[in-house]
Amino acid sequence: MTRHPAKKNSPSPAAAKPSATTSPPRVARFTPTLFAHAEALLTQLLRFEHPADAAVSHYFREHRQLGHADRAFVAESVYAVLRRWRSLAARCQASGRTAAQVTPRALLLAMLATVRGWSQRELAPVLKASEEAWLAAAKELDAASLPPAVACDLPDWLYDELAGNYGAEAVGELARALNQAAPLDLRVNTLKTEREALLAALEATGIAAVAGRWSPLALRLRDKPALAKHPLFLAGHFEVQDEGSQLLACLLAPKRSEAVVDFCAGAGGKTLLLGAQMKNTGRLYAFDVSDRRLANMKPRLARSGLSNVHPVRIEHERDTRIKRLAGKIDRVLVDAPCSGLGTLRRNPDLKWRQDPQSVGELTAKQAAILAAAATLVCPGGRLVYATCSLLTVENRGIVEAFLAAHPDFALLPAGEVLARQQIELPASALNGDCLQLLPQYHDTDGFFAAVLERRA
Numbered sequence: 001m002t003r004h005p006a007k008k009n010s011p012s013p014a015a016a017k018p019s020a021t022t023s024p025p026r027v028a029r030f031t032p033t034l035f036a037h038a039e040a041l042l043t044q045l046l047r048f049e050h051p052a053d054a055a056v057s058h059y060f061r062e063h064r065q066l067g068h069a070d071r072a073f074v075a076e077s078v079y080a081v082l083r084r085w086r087s088l089a090a091r092c093q094a095s096g097r098t099a100a101q102v103t104p105r106a107l108l109l110a111m112l113a114t115v116r117g118w119s120q121r122e123l124a125p126v127l128k129a130s131e132e133a134w135l136a137a138a139k140e141l142d143a144a145s146l147p148p149a150v151a152c153d154l155p156d157w158l159y160d161e162l163a164g165n166y167g168a169e170a171v172g173e174l175a176r177a178l179n180q181a182a183p184l185d186l187r188v189n190t191l192k193t194e195r196e197a198l199l200a201a202l203e204a205t206g207i208a209a210v211a212g213r214w215s216p217l218a219l220r221l222r223d224k225p226a227l228a229k230h231p232l233f234l235a236g237h238f239e240v241q242d243e244g245s246q247l248l249a250c251l252l253a254p255k256r257s258e259a260v261v262d263f264c265a266g267a268g269g270k271t272l273l274l275g276a277q278m279k280n281t282g283r284l285y286a287f288d289v290s291d292r293r294l295a296n297m298k299p300r301l302a303r304s305g306l307s308n309v310h311p312v313r314i315e316h317e318r319d320t321r322i323k324r325l326a327g328k329i330d331r332v333l334v335d336a337p338c339s340g341l342g343t344l345r346r347n348p349d350l351k352w353r354q355d356p357q358s359v360g361e362l363t364a365k366q367a368a369i370l371a372a373a374a375t376l377v378c379p380g381g382r383l384v385y386a387t388c389s390l391l392t393v394e395n396r397g398i399v400e401a402f403l404a405a406h407p408d409f410a411l412l413p414a415g416e417v418l419a420r421q422q423i424e425l426p427a428s429a430l431n432g433d434c435l436q437l438l439p440q441y442h443d444t445d446g447f448f449a450a451v452l453e454r455r456a
Contacts, residue, residue, distance in 0.1 A: 030073075030122070030125055030126075031125055032125055032126050034070055034073060034074065035108070035125070035126045037063065037066065037070070037074045038073070038074045038077045038078055038108055039104050039105050039108060040059075041055070041056065041059050041074060041075075041078050042077075042078045042081055042104040042107065042108060043104045044059065045078055045082065045349065046085075046104060048349065048352060048353055051347070051349065051353075052078075052079070052082060052347065052348070052349040053346075053347065056075050056078070060075075068226070076181070077108060077111065077112070078108075079181075079348060080111050080115055080116070081104075081107045081108060081111050082348040082349050082352070083153060083178075083179045083344075083348040084111060084115055084153050084179060085107070085153065085352065086149075086150050086153045086154070086155075087143065087146060087150055087151060087153050088107050088110045088111055088114070088115075089102045089107065090146055090150050091110050091114060091138040091139075091141050092106050092107070092110055092134070092138055094137070094138070094141050095134040095135070095136075095137035095138040095141065096133075096134050096137065097134055106131075109123065109126075109127065109131065109135055110135065110138050110139075113135055113138065113139045114138065114139050120132060120135070120136070123135075148168065148171075148172070151172075152171060152172060152175035153175060153179060153351075154171075154175060154351060155351060155352065155355075157355065157356050158341070158351055158354075159171060161391060161393075162174065162390060162391075165390070165391065165392045173440045174390070174438060174439070174440050176440070177345070177438075177439040177440035178344040178345055178348075178439060179344075179345075179348075180345060180439075181345060182242070182343075182345035182346045182445065183220055183221070183443065184220070184221045184223075184224050184240070185212065185218055185219065185220050185221075185240070185241060185242050185243045185246075186198075186209070186218070186219040186220075186221065186238040186239065186240060186241070187215070187217050187218060187219075187238060187239050187240075187241040187246050187273060188217045188218075188219065188237070188238055189236055189237055189238060189239065189272070189276060189304055189305070190217065190276050191236075191276050191279075191280060191304065191305050191306070192235070192236055192237050192305060193237045193238075195211060195216070195217065195219065198219065198232070198237055198238060199211070199219060201232055201237070202219070202221075202232065205230070205231075205232070207221060207223075207225055207230075208221070208222040208223065209221045209222065210222075212243045212246075213243070213442075213443070214243055214244070214247060214423065214425060214429075214442065214444070215243045215244075215246040215247055215250065215423070216421075216422070216423065217246055217273070218241075218243040218246055219238070220243070227240065233303075234303065235303070236302075236303035236304050236305055239269065239272060239273075239300065239304075241269050241273070242444055242445045243444050244437040244442065244444030244445050244446075244447045245269065245270065245388075245444075245445065245447065246273060247418065247423070247435065247437070247447070247449070248270060248333065248335060248384065248386045248435075248447065248449050249270050249273040249274050249277060249333070250417075250418060250421055250423060251384045251386075251414060251417055251418065251435065251449050251451050252274065252277075252331050252332075252333050252382060252384045253277070253331075253382075253417065253420075253421065254274055254277050254278050254282070254284075254330070254331045255278070255282075255330075256278055256279050256281045256282060257278075257281045257282045258278065258282045258330040258331060259282060259283050259285075259325075259328060259329050259330050259331075260274055260278065260282065260283070260284045260285070260329065260330060260331045260332070260333075261284075261285045261287060261325070261329050261331075261332045261333070261373070261376055262274060262284065262285070262286050262287065262333050262335070263287050263332055263333060263334045263335075263369065263373045263376075264287070264288060264334060264335050264336060264337060264369065265286035265287055265288045265293070265294070265297070265311070266288060266290075266293050266297075266335070267293050267294075267296040267297050267300065268286060268294075268296075268297035268300055268301065268309075268311075270333060270335060271284065271286045271297065271309060272300060272301070272304050272306065272309075274333065275304065275306040275308055275309050276304070276306070278308060280305070280306055280307060280308050281308060282308055283308060283310065284306075284308050284309045284310065285310050285312055285325075285329075286309055286310065286311045286312065287312050287313075287314050287321075287322070288311075288312075288313065288314070289313070289314055289315065289316065290313075291313055294311045294313055297309075297311055298311075317368055317369045317371075317372035317373070318372060322372060322375070322376065323375075325376050326375045326376060327375070327376070327377070327378050327379075328376070328378060329376040329377055329378060329381060330377075330378060330381045330382070331377075331381060331382045331383075331384075332373050332374075332376050332377055332381070332382070332383045332384070333384050333386070334369060334370055334373045334383065334384065334385045334386065335386050335387070336365075336366045336369055336370065336385065336386065336387050336394075336398075337362065337365060337366070337369075338362055338366065338387035338388060338389040338394050339354045339358070339359055339362060339389045339391060339394060340354075340388055340389065341354065341388075341389050341390045341391060341446065342387075342388040342389055342390050342437075342439075342445050342446020342447055342448075343388050343445045343446070344446075345439060345445065346445070359391065359393065359394065362394060363393055363394055363397070363398065366387070366394060366398050367398055367401060367402070370383075370385050370398060370402050371402065371405075371406075374402070374406060374409065374452075374454075377454045378454070379454055379455065379456045380453070380454065380455075380456040381453070381454050382412075382451065382452070382453050382454075383409070383451075383452040383453075383454070384449055384450070384451055384452070385398065385399055385402070385449065385450050385452065386435075386447065386448060386449040386450075387447070387448050388445055388446060388447055388448075389446070389448065390438075390446045390448075394448075395434070395436075395448035395450075396431065396432075396434060396448070396450075399411070399434070399450040399452070402452075403452075408454055408455050409452045409453065409454055409455070410452070410453050410455060411433050411434075411450060411451070411452060412433065412451040412452070412453050413430075413433040413451075414430060414433060414434055414435040414449060414450070414451050415429075415430045415433075415435075417451050418435075426441075426442075428441045428442070429441070429442055431448070433450070433451075434448060434449065434450045435447065435448065435449040435450075436448050
């Protein structure tokens with residue numbers, strides 16, 4: 001399988017701290033020690049041995065002396081390099097550095113000078129005299145002189161794929177959006193509160209937020225506060241979940257007392273939303289192949305107040321536990337393992353970790369999972385296939401092949417399904433009858449979803 005298939009778990013409140021997603025302010029004390037931490041962490045990340053978020057968390061556990069502001073600076077600095085790695089390396093080489101001299105140190109200096117706009121005076125605590133000339137040249141390089149894929153900070157294969165899907169001009173706009181840090185969204189737990197009440201409660205604790213644009217359950221925070229110990233979080237009033245991700249559960253739209261399956265549940269972000277939509281009635285199965293991910297769901301379930309969720313570990317999509325439920329399920333969500341390229345604002349390392357071979361392996365897996373999940377759906381039942389990928393081969397390509405092989409299923413217009421819930425989306429969010437969210441237009445992660453109904 002791919003080196004790092006993206007699993008679309010909701011980010012934890014700890015992961016949502018400024019260190020993971022925001023551009024930190026200039027630190028009060030920019031020191032050689034602080035820069036050395038960023039350099040050491042970036043050296044690890046550029047080996048691509050582990051997902052970036054896991055490596056960053058591990059580094060901070062080993063360096064607990066770093067304060068909140070220091071962690072924010074170190075983490076966002078390395079994330080910024082991962083986002084702009086290709087153009088930063090090109091700037092370094094165009095200014096006289098050899099490939100061997102494009103070190104983590106050089107990349108960090110180039111990032112601070114070009115992306116953050118720091119002057120050499122601000123970099124003085126770490127900048128060597130021998131580095132001043134090439135860094136000035138790197139800062140002055142016109143980005144328009146770079147090849148398109150380099151300027152977009154994409155590997156050639158991915159640039160070509162996206163250009164084929166969306167057009168060359170649109171890829172530039174998409175890449176600029178993907179190279180920005182993601183905002184922090186919350187989802188209201190309607191079993192315990194309402195959106196307006198949560199807005200007021202957060203405001204009373206000094207956290208500014210606004211209602212989301214698309215999801216009726218979404219709040220978007222102005223800043224990136226630490227939420228893991230917030231009383232409202234501990235009481236289960238909200239979860240951290242991208243606004244676009246929330247719409248996937250809205251497409252499934254489960255009803256009270258139905259039998260529902262979240263086929264690739266992960267740590268349960270969408271499972272929790274589905275359970276709340278069902279008003280804590282019926283039976284909701286959370287399938288996943290990972291014991292660890294299902295274990296991570298348990299404290300979230302406890303906070304949520306849900307009692308209708310039944311986590312089930314399966315070996316694979318052909319597991320006998322699945323076969324026993326064939327034709328008995330009203331609604332099935334397949335949030336399929338994918339390349340994760342729609343989440344590059346949060347996981348910029350994915351574009352350097354994936355390749356055509358890994359995507360090909362994923363598409364085979366996606367087709368198998370969708371076919372297996374379809375066997376669960378009862379006549380008249382609904383199946384939603386979704387990914388956080390930007391690639392047609394993982395999205396519409398999978399759905400079209402499935403429909404060709406399963407004439408007993410039909411595609412429902414996603415826009416109409418949402419409109420019946422008073423969720424109105426612009427035409428840019430609808431790819432034919434499918435949902436297609438893109439960060440440059442909708443300020444969410446990139447998501448695709450198709451609503452499939454089994455003929456009665």
